[in-house]
Amino acid sequence: MPEAFDEAFNEVVDMLKESKHAIVLTGAGISAESGIPTFRGKDGLWNKYRPEELATPEAFRRNPALVWEWYAWRMNLVFSREPNYAHRAIAKLEDTGYIKHVITQNVDDLHERAGSRNVTHLHGKLKEVKCWNGCIQIALPSDLVDLSRIPEELPKCPECSGLLRPAVVWFGERLDPDVLMRSFDLAEKSDLILVVGTSAVVQPAASVPMMTKRSGGKIIEINPDETPLTPYSDISLRLSAVKAFEGIMKELELDQI
Template identity: 40%
Template sequence: MLAGEPADNSHLQAVTLPHLVVFTGSGISVESGIKTFRASDGLWEEHPVEKVATFDGFRDDPERVLDFYNQRREQIRRARPNAAHKALAALEQDGFTVSIITQNIDDLHERAGSKNVLHLHGEILKARSSVDARLRYPIKGDIRLGDVCDKGSQLRPDVVWFGESVPLFDQACTLASQADFFLVVGTSLAVMPAASLLSYVGVDTPCALVDPDADSLTPPGVLAINTTAGEGVPALVHQWRRQRSFALD
């Protein structure tokens, strides 16, 4: 090579770090003070699911449903991302590809710094039209009776209620199939269709589940890590960042 000529680095390939797909449930947010779906001391205790988490319940008593979600929204605004949320964001910031599929309707993953978050069951900090699901609006306060969309219909929380379709499920299945490692955190794998995501993961793709009850929840072929999200996820991320891979000791 003559002096002053640029080096030919065409033979060098950029190092691509592996793709982590994380499937999170309410167990990752409970350490931030957000009650789980069935918590005996949570907002659900005095509200039957069919009254506040179905379209029929909303049609029969929209004020009660709106008030229920207004309370939840305020609880979520007061919450802060915990160590598990922050660890996943740090892994992404360190160059790993991290895609998060969450059943949670809070925004704690985003507030921690994660950029690629798919909310299967909607986002409580948004409202949507009750006649056209495509009309969505960010909200800063509460949703009240009389708040309407551009088509004049009452606004409702942008969450997926029981009996409604999960519009982003196909996108979640595609992400699951692209994983180099599939990590499940804080979910019982009991709510369908989300619980079936594992069936879309490649047969040779390693999978793990982090949960205090992982032994009783984990399907065959999935590594059970019996601990909280706040302990288990940062420990895994620390190891992966050090090794630059998803190998497990």
């Protein structure tokens, strides 16, 4: 790896060691290295499917079977993938005290399976479902975890018999205000945020790093491409998440994970 990256890794490690409250914000790029397609980019899911047909309340109201069929496919894909080195590195950094919390835009559970304990999901979780009528939100029932196809009868709410839907934030829906406020509070009290694999264009998630910046904290951006966040970042590593964390963990002498 070029010498310039070695210097950058040194800087990142110094910033981690000096930080009192560092957090991480992750986006689709980190999970892409586990084989989960991103939504934007040349291999993105939205290049194959129209979001208004699959991931909106209107779509579910119009054709819940079609939406569930797509989510069954997506759940099978996501649940069959494993955490990669970057997920494991972030969990190790939490375990060793360098990182206090992970905020993720991803709906997969790869951070948790890698060992991260303090994770906030801005856009919901594929491992949960909720009632279309708003009754409950529960863990994905065991008979739906290993879907090869959706059953003829769509999953029903045990409380009101209304339809269950994936507990993720769809286009046109607002984020859970409690989740959003928790993320903003974490960002404001943090002195360092690592922004990993996010396009930094989806609001309000894209505002999280700037809250840390406005509070006097620093931003480390890890992304192969420039983003709208790049001009505000103190360090930008133009690397994939895995390559970046390999360098960081080696410099920290924590690379045996």
